[in-house]
Amino acid sequence: MTKVVVATVKPFAKAAVNQIASIFEKAGYECSFFEKYESQNDLKKAVAEAEALIIRSDKITEEIMDAAPKLKIVVRAGAGFDNVDLAAATARNIVVMNTPGQNSNAVAELVLGMMVFQARNHFNGKPGTELKGKKIGIHAYGHVGKNVARIAKGFGMEVFAFDPFVDKAAIEADDVTVFDSVDEMYRTCDYVSLHIPANKHTIQSINYGLLSKMKNGATLINTARKEVIDEEGLLKMFRERADFNYVADIAPDNRETIEKDFAGRCFFTPKKMGAQTAEANINAGIAATNQIIAFIENGDTTFKVN
Ligand code: 3PG
Numbered sequence: 001m002t003k004v005v006v007a008t009v010k011p012f013a014k015a016a017v018n019q020i021a022s023i024f025e026k027a028g029y030e031c032s033f034f035e036k037y038e039s040q041n042d043l044k045k046a047v048a049e050a051e052a053l054i055i056r057s058d059k060i061t062e063e064i065m066d067a068a069p070k071l072k073i074v075v076r077a078g079a080g081f082d083n084v085d086l087a088a089a090t091a092r093n094i095v096v097m098n099t100p101g102q103n104s105n106a107v108a109e110l111v112l113g114m115m116v117f118q119a120r121n122h123f124n125g126k127p128g129t130e131l132k133g134k135k136i137g138i139h140a141y142g143h144v145g146k147n148v149a150r151i152a153k154g155f156g157m158e159v160f161a162f163d164p165f166v167d168k169a170a171i172e173a174d175d176v177t178v179f180d181s182v183d184e185m186y187r188t189c190d191y192v193s194l195h196i197p198a199n200k201h202t203i204q205s206i207n208y209g210l211l212s213k214m215k216n217g218a219t220l221i222n223t224a225r226k227e228v229i230d231e232e233g234l235l236k237m238f239r240e241r242a243d244f245n246y247v248a249d250i251a252p253d254n255r256e257t258i259e260k261d262f263a264g265r266c267f268f269t270p271k272k273m274g275a276q277t278a279e280a281n282i283n284a285g286i287a288a289t290n291q292i293i294a295f296i297e298n299g300d301t302t303f304k305v306n
Contacts (some may be wrong), residue, residue, distance in 0.1 A: 001265070003070075004031040004297055005050040006285075007043055007058050010033040010271065012077075017282035023289045029277055040064065047071065052296065054288045055083070057272065062088040074293050074301075077284035078103055078275055079143065080225065086306040095295060097303040099287035101143040103280035107249075108147030108301075110274050111193050112155065114247045117267060118219050124264075132156035137189035139182070140196040142168045144223070149176050160185055162282050186213040191221060198225035208233030214244060222248035223274045234284040238262045249274045 004024055011017070012240050016166045017033060024031035031245035034046040040059065045066035047053060060074055062085055073095045074084060081098050112131075136152045138145040141163040141296070149159045159176045163186045165303060179185040186192055191243045192214065196202045206220075207230035214220070214237075222229065231252050237244050238258060244265065251268035266270045275284065295301035 001028060001030045002051050003049050003053040003241050004029050004054065004292060005034055005047055006054040007034045007037070007046060008030065008054075008056050009035075009037060009058055010056055010058075010276070011015050012281040012285050013278040015278050016285040019282060020285045020289045023293070024288065026186040027293050029293070051291045054285070054292070056275075057083050058090075060084040062098075065089065065094060067093050068073050073097070073292055075099065075288040075291050077281075077288040080197055081305050082225065082227075090306045094306075095301060095304050096292050096306040097288075097295075097301075098305055099284045099291065101212075102284035102287045103275035103277075104147050105144035106277040106280035107144045108151055109277075110249060111144075111221055111223055113153050114221055114223075114249070114267065115191055115219065118245055118247050122264065122267065125295035130193075134158070134190040135160060135188060136191040136193060137162065138176070139163075139180070139185070139192055139194050140224075141171050141176070142195055145195040146174065146195075148195070149174055157191075160189055165274065183210065183213050186210055187215060187217075189218065190215060193221040193222045194223055195226060196228055198227040203227045204230040205231060206233075210238045211244070217243045217245075217247040219247065222250065223244070224250075226250040226252055234258075237267065 007018060021031055037043055043064055047064060047068035049073050049218055050068050051070045054077055056078055065071060065088055071094050076084060076098045079100055081096060084096050086096055115131060128156060132155055135158045138148055138161040141161045152159050161171050161176050162179045162182045171178050187285055190220050206228050211233055231254055247267045249272055255268055293304055
């Protein structure tokens with residue numbers, strides 16, 4: 001019997017857990033859930049017999065892989081896989097996959113929700129502004145970016161994007177205006193929403209040079225990764241530009257300073273909430289489950305990222 005461990009510090013919704021368990025049971029797999037664990041040491045013990053792992057933002061390091069000698073596949077139920085040491089996995093012949101697109105609507109809905117919250121002054125009773133007629137710039141047009149564009153249009157926003165890795169015509173087919181220059185997008189838009197992955201090219205790439213181009217009164221929304229922000233540059237922006245706002249689903253390291261000194265101009269969720277919906281958990285959880293079964297039974301490596 002293939003042993004699967006679903007290791008999630010931030011557990012899936014109950015409905016997702018039930019469906020994952022039921023699919024594995026029908027397929028004749030042994031599946032256990034290791035939720036809300038407190039340390040990497042605990043995780044090490046939990047994966048000792050695992051041949052397959054489903055994770056979320058859980059950190060899968062070389063050490064964890066060495067503690068799981070039978071491990072063949074890790075599926076990150078979600079989009080970003082910066083939490084898995086891909087080189088270490090490849091060196092151990094472990095396949096790593098993600099489940100692209102499965103939680104993207106949930107993240108996109110949160111983007112617009114956070115924008116309304118900021119535009120309406122955190123619902124403090126004072127007059128705010130509307131999203132209708134404003135310009136939103138989508139920085140990276142993947143699954144989440146595409147959903148943000150769709151929902152932003154429903155609000156009557158003008159939608160722009162910058163993504164040198166996506167075919168311009170494909171973005172334009174969504175009635176989205178493409179910028180060839182990232183600076184130009186930051187200069188033009190009232191809202192900029194980040195959807196870039198965290199990797200060696202993007203870490204700290206959202207720096208003062210870029211932020212300082214932002215339009216007067218602009219808001220930056222980050223539901224991607226905190227690592228893409230240059231926090232010194234962010235702080236400088238807050239200090240120098242009283243019109244600048246920042247809302248994020250992944251709080252910066254200097255959260256307390258920013259919240260204390262720039263109250264009303266920032267908001268950070270208590271923990272990453274973008275994919276925290278029953279629907280996203282079900283979609284990503286079931287996709288991960290089916291991908292593991294397809295890999296073990298047929299060697300299917302669709303969605304392999306290493
Ligand atoms: C993702 O990369 O899919 C999102 O950031 C969601 O991450 P989570 O599963 O840890 O909530």
